[in-house]
Amino acid sequence: MTNPQLPSHLRRISHVFVDESMTDSPMARRVRERLTGTAQEAIPWTVVPENQDRIEFERGEEQALYLKEYKGKFLRFCPGTRAYHCCGYRIIHIGENCPMACSYCILQAYFQDRILKIWANQDALFSELGNSFGADRNTRFRVGTGEFTDSLALEHLTGYSHDLVDFLNEYDNVVLELKSKVVDLSWMAAAKRTDRVLPAWSLNAPYINEHEEFDVSTLTERLQAARTCTEAGFRVCLHFDPIIHYPAWREGYAEIIDRIFDYVKPEQIAYMSLGSFRCMPQLTPIIADNFPETTYIYNEFVPGLDSKARLLRPLRVEQFSFMVDRLRAHGMDKQLYFCMESTEVWNEVFGYTPSDFGGLGNHLMARAFER
Ligand code: SF4
Structure with a gap:
């Protein structure tokens, strides 16, 4: 008898919670089906009564999946700050938390439990998105789901991105970016056009990938997936965020930058962000606690x-300049942008600022809809 395992990053899920109102939802039925026949088939399900606003789950490294009826807004603005140039993308909020573990992850400060929440009331989400995207078909939207979770981490169980791609086929004024550190290309089957989905992977120096990112796909797997997408006609996005200052950073970032172009051509990359490691004050002790080997903090x-x-700015500029020079030598140019940097840093490294091309949000919107 076959008893296949879930992908390794989902194997710590040992419990499913489901809101009473969502027990019969398509999402709950799908998760049940997809667990059937796997080693996790027998994990317990608990129905959460309507009046219960908090669930307790504290079992060491184990994780819980929570299929929740979400009552808030699904379409949001990215929480960028006015002090720096923000890319202005919109977030489709599909859930919270991530089963993988990266030492630098901001989500550790937001969610201090091991509960992976998925908004199971997809009908409400699609209704809100339809109202927003359908109100004026001349208004363009650049949207993504990878802000409070990884876009594809739970895809194997939920098929959420597949559903979203399917829904957005009707809206050619929307480009969806699916940002991930794992490989799951099942959403591709739903895409009717290749110019309205931007699969995206975060990359880092091999040393950082090996020492600071756990349960994620390898850099080679991510680059191979990017190549598969470009071969199918999609453009991809690649992101270096966070760039980390560690002793051999030059060799490490040079190596991964060179490897990118063994897999994809510059013109197949819609855009690429560069962001230096940033840290809310309350995140540092959490990183130190969760990842005691980590030194870059x-x-x-x-x-x-x-x-x-x-x-420190001179160190950021030094790293950015090194990477931008190397990327430019490979033919990258206007696809490059900084995530949350000042006008001064833009000028120093690129020799221009977002205002020179009408603002970063406008620039990336134009690139997203270039085809
Ligand atoms: S994959 Fe992304 S969301 Fe998940 S832990 Fe790593 S940085 Fe956080």
């Missing part, structure tokens, strides 16, 4: 205008 940081600690 003890670098030289200063508080930024958004109150987050960021690497």
Whole structure:
């Protein structure tokens, strides 16, 4: 008898919670079906009564999946700050928390439990999105789901991105970016056009990938997936965020930058962000606690205008300049942008600022809809 395992990043799920109102939802039925026949088939399900606003789950490394009826807004603005140039993308909120573990992950500060929440009331989500995207078909939207979770981490169980791609086929004024550190390309089957979905992977120096990112796909797997998408006609996005200052950073970032172009061509990359490690004050002790081997948090940081600690500007500029020079040598140019950086840093590294091309949000919107 076959008893296949779930992908390794989902094997710590040992319990499913489901809101009473969602027990019969398509999402709950799908998760049940997809667990059937796997080693996790027998994990217990608990129905959460309507009047219960909190669930308790505390079992060491184990994780719980919570299929929840979400009552808030699904379409949001990215929580960027006015002090720096923000890319202005919109978030489709599909759930919270992530089964993987990256030492630098901001979600550790947001969610201090091991409960992976998925908004199971997809009908409400699609209704809100339809109202927003359908109100004026001339208004364009660049949207993504990878802000409070990884876009594809739970895809194997939920098929959420597949459903979203399917729904958005009707809205050619929307480009969806699916940002992930794992490989799950099952959403591709739902895409009727290749120019309205931007699969995206975060990359880092091999040393950082090996020492600071756990349960994620390898860099090679991510790049192979990017190549598969480009071969199918999609463009991809690649992101270097957070760039980390560690002793051999030059060799590490040079190596991964060079490897990118063994898999994809510059013109197949819609855009690429560069972001230096930034850290809310309350995140540092959490990283130190969760990842005691981590040393980059003890670098030289200063508080930024958004109150987050960021690497001293000369060090950031040095890293950015090194990476931008190398990327430009491979043919990358206007696809490159900084995530949350100042006008001064843009000028120093790129020699221009977002205002020179009408603002970062406008620039990325134009690139997203280029085809
Ligand atoms: S994959 Fe992304 S969301 Fe998940 S832990 Fe890593 S940084 Fe956080």
